[in-house]
Amino acid sequence: MVSVSEFISEEKYLFDSVANGYMSKYFFVPVGSEKDGLKELLVQKGDEVKEGQVIAKGRFENVHSPVPGIVSDIFVGDYGDGKQGLIIKIMLSGAFSITGKKHDKIDWKIYDSSSLAFMLRDAGIENTFKKAEPIYKQIKEISEKESKVLVIRLFDEDPERCTDSFVTRKFSQKIYGGAAILARAIEATAVVFAYEKSFKPDESVLGEYFDSDAKLFFVPIDVKKYPFGTMHDLVSSIKKHKSCRNPIFEKLGAKDFFVDSVTLASIYDAIVFEKPLIDRYIHVNGASLNVTGILNLKIGTLISSVVEQFGGFKEPPARIIINGIVTGLAATGLNVPISKNVKSITFLPQEQVAPQHTEICIRCGRCRKICPVNLWPGNIYRAAHSENEEPDVLKISLLCSECGLCNAVCPSRIPLCQTIALVKEKIKE
Ligand code: SF4
Ligand code: SF4
Numbered sequence: 526m527v528s529v530s531e532f533i534s535e536e537k538y539l540f541d542s543v544a545n546g547y548m549s550k551y552f553f554v555p556v557g558s559e560k561d562g563l564k565e566l567l568v569q570k571g572d573e574v575k576e577g578q579v580i581a582k583g584r585f586e587n588v589h590s591p592v593p594g595i596v597s598d599i600f601v602g603d604y605g606d607g608k609q610g611l612i613i614k615i616m617l618s619g620a621f622s623i624t625g626k627k628h629d630k631i632d633w634k635i636y637d638s639s640s641l642a643f644m645l646r647d648a649g650i651e652n653t654f655k656k657a658e659p660i661y662k663q664i665k666e667i668s669e670k671e672s673k674v675l676v677i678r679l680f681d682e683d684p685e686r687c688t689d690s691f692v693t694r695k696f697s698q699k700i701y702g703g704a705a706i707l708a709r710a711i712e713a714t715a716v717v718f719a720y721e722k723s724f725k726p727d728e729s730v731l732g733e734y735f736d737s738d739a740k741l742f743f744v745p746i747d748v749k750k751y752p753f754g755t756m757h758d759l760v761s762s763i764k765k766h767k768s769c770r771n772p773i774f775e776k777l778g779a780k781d782f783f784v785d786s787v788t789l790a791s792i793y794d795a796i797v798f799e800k801p802l803i804d805r806y807i808h809v810n811g812a813s814l815n816v817t818g819i820l821n822l823k824i825g826t827l828i829s830s831v832v833e834q835f836g837g838f839k840e841p842p843a844r845i846i847i848n849g850i851v852t853g854l855a856a857t858g859l860n861v862p863i864s865k866n867v868k869s870i871t872f873l874p875q876e877q878v879a880p881q882h883t884e885i886c887i888r889c890g891r892c893r894k895i896c897p898v899n900l901w902p903g904n905i906y907r908a909a910h911s912e913n914e915e916p917d918v919l920k921i922s923l924l925c926s927e928c929g930l931c932n933a934v935c936p937s938r939i940p941l942c943q944t945i946a947l948v949k950e951k952i953k954e
Contacts, residue, residue, distance in 0.1 A: 554591060554862070569596065574593065578590045645795060677717065678785050708735065755926035814832075824863055827860055828845065847867055
């Protein structure tokens with residue numbers, strides 16, 4: 526484990542407010558690629574759309590127009606994570622029907638589990654606990670399981686990001702409500718709140734939301750030592766905690782349901798206010814900017830217009846990182862849109878960017894020493910690139926929690942974590 530002070534910036538908990546993003550003239554809404562299960566397009570060039578209107582429909586989720594406007598183009602373009610896919614370009618025009626309007630609360634307790642699941646599909650909710658996935662698909666997958674545990678992470682797994690922690694503190698009622706709704710949707714047997722020690726959920730308030738048979742558990746997490754927030758870390762902390770000495774947790778793992786705070790907030794908005802997923806809370810930061818903060822940004826906003834809102838650059842960025850400097854990915858440029866999986870954008874100037882050229886492995890053993898699950902990442906990397914099949918070495922990569930620590934210490938700058946993640950995907954396929 527590594528001290529978080531190696532990653533953390535002083536600003537982490539200084540935010541107590543969120544501003545709405547400016548409205549630019551155009552929005553570029555990612556629809557997905559064929560590999561992600563391309564959605565059926567419901568609009569064409571020239572169509573008028575309302576804010577929140579379904580513009581593409583998929584088996585597991587819908588995509589909505591984030592603003593009222595006119596569809597001015599549909600094309601294949603770059604997403605922030607380096608992937609490509611269809612983008613619907615919308616020119617802003619007309620009146621807003623969701624943003625800035627007061628909406629009546631709906632009593633969600635009248636809905637049963639399957640109605641809630643369909644409503645979450647229709648509202649386009651994605652679970653961003655790890656890699657963003659349609660929540661409806663995950664609800665379907667867990668439905669076969671007899672004993673279902675819902676694990677809620679109330680903080681960010683990346684030490685440099687503070688989006689989930691901010692949403693937890695600022696909108697705790699939405700988090701409690703979203704947790705209760707999701708618990709009902711999956712018919713959870715147990716719900717575990719994994720919280721950072723300084724912010725325990727209020728058990729007396731939670732009682733107002735939970736009236737199901739699900740048992741509630743509370744597990745404090747030490748967020749001073751990294752890694753602490755991957756699924757592996759949470760499973761290990763829960764199993765060790767005295768309040769969780771319960772047979773329910775014996776087989777806790779990938780087949781259970783793990784969710785983050787921002788997803789719970791969007792679940793609450795979707796069910797209680799019938800608001801589809803058209804915007805996101807995003808932590809915008811980095812030494813290239815003059816100011817940093819949390820914005821509520823419409824899906825489809827270009828990163829370049831976020832920079833404009835922050836008054837431009839103090840220093841041009843050498844790298845733009847989506848979702849945190851330890852676990853995130855580099856964006857391909859400023860002209861990529863915010864998609865449903867974005868939680869933070871970090872702009873790093875040249876002096877904070879390590880040289881990127883990779884060297885050969887010098888077998889220094891640092892990756893092996895730091896790996897919290899005792900793997901030898903360098904060895905797996907070599908096996909992945911070897912011509913001789915080494916199935917046993919590769920199979921062991923399934924234990925990797927993708928914490929990114931091996932990347933951080935490798936003097937040869939070898940993309941160990943990314944390679945192991947690809948190996949894992951291949952094995953699962
Ligand atoms: S192999 Fe790397 S990314 Fe995976 S758990 Fe070990 S240190 Fe973390
Ligand atoms: S840290 Fe990098 S150079 Fe050192 S053994 Fe691991 S892969 Fe090789």
